[in-house]
Amino acid sequence: MKKNTMMAFGLAISFVVAQALAEQTPPAQILGVAAAGKTKSEACGGCHGADGNPAAPVFPKLAGQHSSYLTKQLRVFRSQKRGDQTVMNAMAESLTDQDIADISAWFASNKLKPEPAEKNELGQKIFRTGIPAKAVPACAACHGPKGEGNPSSVYPVLGGQYSSYIAKTLHDYKSGERSHEIMQAVASRLSDDEINAAADYASGMQ
Template sequence: MMGKRALWVCFVLLSGYSLAHAEGNAAAGKEKSEACASCHGDDGNSNAPIFPKLASQHASYTAKQLREFKSEKRANPTMTAMAEPLSDADIDDLSAYFAQQKIKLEKAGAANPLGETIYRTGNASSGVPACTGCHGPDGAGNPSAMFPALRGQYAAYLEKTLSDFKAGARANDANSIMRSIAAKLSNEEITAVSGYASGLQ
């Protein structure tokens, strides 16, 4: 039941998206990525878990985030300053470049029953849908719907992201879907599911 509900939610969100921007030029994006390297690494694999890995992330998702940093729909003064001078072509080129890079996967941790349960079946008692409905059974995400890939991402970054959605500090999710889900997660569940999603292969 929870799986069907999650799929329905994803379908509704997908219907509101439009992939209006052209595909970028990855070669041009590589040249433009030098300013990103200090935080996100030369190939999009950041060295610090507070900065997200951009390697292998769907170009549609990365482009959406950059545009929303630029417009301040997603609040982050540092990233707004970085994104503000970017043209649409710059954003598409950067997104295409990072999408072509190979993410350095995290090692799967110890058995994580709580994280696996939340990710694969959700929590019926609190109304949390399974993460698989939007992010896929292997954490690959959904580029058409701009749902990000989660596998290989730093657990610490995923945990911060869910905590920010829960607190309302991040509010650029379509139809408040991630804020409504995160609000129903306990801190223990957030930590567990972040660790589990990070280790997906």
């Protein structure tokens, strides 16, 4: 009896660990060629800008984002699993793994145009130390002290991204529109004011 309980416990733990690993394992590495990606991404430029710096904040910046993260998101769009993203799901539908690797290499190789720094005390506090009372972890723990992310862990760059897009994304995680175990847990604990503060501060990081 005792042994069975132990085994069930062990299985439950390894399941959780496997889940966590699956979420963190970067997509299979296919070497992307930026020059090929430039040609293949002509259809993307109208919204995201030819180099991944869009003209308007309705579209997220892709320039300078980690190719591992771009690859992951394009695969999620292709499998129609990022919420109600009709446009992006359609854009990614016919991309091959090689197209995705090339396009990701292209945008990752371009320089992100920074946003003006934001003196937001609440945002800075959330970013650097989290909100311990609400079990909100420091964003910097994963997204880096300058919002530079981490390519091998597939943590995206936040510094320089439009504040409105960062806030929208956090709302999407909070509502479950966009799914991701860690980020849904983080965003669900943030109020609207905290989301806006963290977004403003993160956007201004360089």
